[in-house]
Amino acid sequence: MKKVITLATSKGGAGKTTLARSLACHWFNVGIKVGVIDADPQGSIINRHNPEGPLKDLLIIAQPEEIVDNTIADMKENCSIVLVDTGGFRNRTTIKALIATDIALIPLKPSADDVSGAIETYNLIKELNETPERVDNPIKYRMILTMTQQGTVISRHVRDELKSMGYFMLESELYHRVAYPEAAIQGLSPSLTDPESPAARDISRIVGEINNLL
Template identity: 50%
Template sequence: MKPSSHALHLPRVIVLASGKGGVGKSTLVRSLAAHWLSVGQTPAIVDADPQASIVSLHDAEGLMAKVTVVADPEVETIKSTIGDLAARHSIVLVDTAGFRNQTTIMACISADTVVIPLKPAAEDAREALAMLDLINELNATPERTRAPIDARLVMTMVTPGTLIARQVRKELEKGGYPILETDVMQRVAFPELSMRGLAPSIVDPDGSAARNIAAVATELGKSGSTNRVVQAA
């Protein structure tokens, strides 16, 4: 029997979405999947990005072979693909395009939680808040009014102690936006392992990068039972 994600207070479907590319969505999807696999969950990934970076690097016979990876960038089928996987896996992670398209919107409609990665930069913050606005719009639809989508911002590629990272976090927290306390740090392990379709929790489970992802996953677990989206200014 597969572990129950609801018993662990984990969101069943987590969609990573952003209005711009280069913020680390694919790396974070793969890293979270590897973490949850390492703790006994049965994660699946939907690669809804037309670039298919996760699918193209996935080794079905390698260290992450137990993670089911399915490519589906099509707006007509993405919801059914997510639903089919959610019926068989404890957690489904969805990687979306580096721009807003209809497939991303349909994936968000199917989500329990939407995670919005942003680098510590003004442009990224604006795009993240625009994505929060979209989640608010979706939560106003009949399909989601009774079960609103939870949304969480997470800063990625953060260099410790930098002024810009502190400033962006301060502004987002001051505005009451739902940003995770844990940042995804700028560590060499993430891009190096991503090039091989791997992730820290599988290759070096005791390393700093794996601990970083575990902290992100723990926060998402704590937020899985809440459904709060703050209106973007």
């Protein structure tokens, strides 16, 4: 079973890179053959990666060009899960990555702009699913709330609204926790820096839901 998961949304700063890094660290830590493609021209993942650190054996490739689909195909040879972190929206690289994807994860903070970005991204996926390449094998997607304060009215409100409009959402959220930016300084995530932490447990729950989709 080889699966490609792409993180995408038209809204900047929604948590794509943090989620990509968190998923990669979790799967790497439990011995799954995971690889990461940094398709963001900013190189947010690759620039923080320490090739001598705990992730030295994790396969990470920067590929911000539209040949990203070839890079995905190559990485699938060696990995069970390929994670793609995207930057620009509706550029050829992101579109090529989505076309080669099994599951698209759309992160959004509980804010109006992030909701618009998530819906815009859903609309792009819907468009791609009508193309000959994907009409018989549609890209699955899930929206996921990020940087939420546990139990706040705003995140419940956004979740209820999106669900009532018929969008698919993960039940788990990437709660706002300082552990993420702290671990990111070294290009890591709480699953590696503090495996017993609440943040690491949040990631385990998110992974559990994603595993059910794979």
